[in-house]
Amino acid sequence: MDKFDKHILSILQQDCTAAVSEVAAQVGLSTTPCWRRIQAMEKSGVIRGRVALTNAEMLNVGLTVFVIIRTNQHNPDWLNTFAKIADEFQEIIEFYRMSGDVDYLLKVVVPDMKAYDHFYKKLIDKASFADISSSFAMEEIKYTTALPVDYLP
The missing domain is CATH 1.10.10.10 (Winged helix-like DNA-binding domain superfamily/Winged helix DNA-binding domain)
Structure with a gap:
């Protein structure tokens, strides 16, 4: 490059x-x-694809929720099962395995609190967690999909 x-x-x-x-x-x-x-x-594979970035408010998914998941299941089978479950939910737009106190972090978008409650109930019905908590984004300060290119050799 x-x-x-x-x-x-x-x-x-x-x-x-x-x-x-x-x-x-x-x-x-x-x-x-x-x-x-x-x-x-x-x-x-440097360019993975080309997409249209859409407006969450105009698509009626203006509530962004960060879901923090802790599990007592630290094995590949549980992760594979959970990853498949996460794929079933269009509301989950990002999914990360974390280090430290948090095992997994989900970024979820929904229209409102009622829709999040419905999502939450479906999620906990499909998988077992040691702990699950949610933080609601109050304001988007910075959002970009552009990755820095200055680190390329």
């Missing part, structure tokens, strides 16, 4: 709908070499 690739990634992370010719002009390449670089990054 060189400075051109980093610049291309920065541009595409801000707007993946930009025409290759626009990206090429911004990075100082002609269209064909720029397109080849994009294709190579897609093939290698």
